[in-house]
Amino acid sequence: MNPLELWISDVIDDLGIDEQWSAADRDLVLDLARDVAHGVARPAAPLTTYLAGVAVGRGGSPAEIVERLGRLTAAHVQAESPPA
8 A cells, every 4th residue: 555545544544434435536636636736826725625525525426526626727727827
């Protein structure tokens, strides 16, 4: 098990989170954090992923929430880009 997988396993155990966390979930969250950090601002990445987690905790689909936030990020980047 690599350090990231070990850490996530420890966090899941400590917080009593259902073991249904998957590599797909991990990749969705990491991709979202990367896109937000590069497209919006670095400090926005952990805050956005936290808010995505809140939305999932309220019953949202992880894939749908990440897709929505991806569109929001892209729109923000487009709005902030200087005209060519």
